[in-house]
Amino acid sequence: MTIVSSMKNIILLGCGGHARSIADLALHIGFQKILFVDKNAKPGEAILDFPVLPNVPAKLSGNWLYFAGSGNNKIRYEQLSLIKSKRLPLAKLISPLSILGKNTTVEEGCFVGNHVYVGPNSKIGLGSILNNHSLIEHDCDIGSFTHVSVNSTVAGNCKVGNFVMMGASSTLIDNINIGNNIVIGAGAVVVRDCNIVGTYVGVPAKLIN
Numbered sequence: 068m069t070i071v072s073s074m075k076n077i078i079l080l081g082c083g084g085h086a087r088s089i090a091d092l093a094l095h096i097g098f099q100k101i102l103f104v105d106k107n108a109k110p111g112e113a114i115l116d117f118p119v120l121p122n123v124p125a126k127l128s129g130n131w132l133y134f135a136g137s138g139n140n141k142i143r144y145e146q147l148s149l150i151k152s153k154r155l156p157l158a159k160l161i162s163p164l165s166i167l168g169k170n171t172t173v174e175e176g177c178f179v180g181n182h183v184y185v186g187p188n189s190k191i192g193l194g195s196i197l198n199n200h201s202l203i204e205h206d207c208d209i210g211s212f213t214h215v216s217v218n219s220t221v222a223g224n225c226k227v228g229n230f231v232m233m234g235a236s237s238t239l240i241d242n243i244n245i246g247n248n249i250v251i252g253a254g255a256v257v258v259r260d261c262n263i264v265g266t267y268v269g270v271p272a273k274l275i276n
């Protein structure tokens with residue numbers, strides 16, 4: 068199979084819910100073609116009118132970038148590691164409807180969705196997701212392969228580790244430290260540091276396992 072394009076196209080590894088959001092943003096910011104790659108692709112499968120294939124075709128012409136498409140932090144890490152190990156060109160997707168503050172940096176492989184605000188002097192690590200309507204305030208450090216879900220808030224001076232999952236509409240008050248591999252439940256309000264690996268839920272958030 069040969070796909071011809073002189074425009075910018077994107078290969079998304081995975082085809083779950085988050086990959087669909089990525090595809091939608093990619094189309095909005097001018098990518099022309101999308102190819103979903105998933106080993107469980109069914110014959111003839113398509114999403115948003117673009118093909119889902121089990122492998123990247125051997126002959127692929129045009130300008131293609133790659134992106135790790137899973138919302139699951141561990142799977143996204145594996146996808147991004149594969150892209151990097153093959154030295155393939157990696158995309159970084161930032162919605163033009165989002166605002167990044169002065170001196171804020173966003174590493175490669177990140178997804179910054181629509182209506183995200185990141186205040187000044189913040190850092191967003193490799194392959195992380197700032198999902199639609201999330202808010203990261205000033206002087207925050209968000210690690211790698213972390214997912215800040217839709218409508219979540221990270222107030223100023225927070226440090227969030229690697230492989231953290233912040234559920235939808237969760238909140239960290241200012242000056243909070245979240246360790247690596249921690250899950251914050253949807254709607255939780257975190258008022259104390261979370262350093263024991265596990266899942267924290269509720270208001271105020273408590274460790275449940």
Ligand SMILES: CC(C)(COP(=O)(O)OP(=O)(O)OC[C@H]1O[C@@H](n2cnc3c(N)ncnc32)[C@H](O)[C@@H]1OP(=O)(O)O)[C@@H](O)C(=O)NCCC(=O)NCCS
Pocket residue numbers: 198216217233234235236250251252253254255266267268269275
């Ligand atoms: C926190 C979470 C990860 C827990 O999932 P889980 O490990 O499968 O836990 P369970 O569903 O078995 O729930 C365990 C207990 O915690 C409670 N609980 C689960 N999620 C909760 C939440 N967000 N807030 C308060 N309590 C919660 C359950 O009611 C249950 O309580 P019980 O033992 O008294 O019945 C999950 O519920 C969650 O909030 N995920 C976030 C998903 C999300 O926001 N995705 C956004 C993608 S953009």
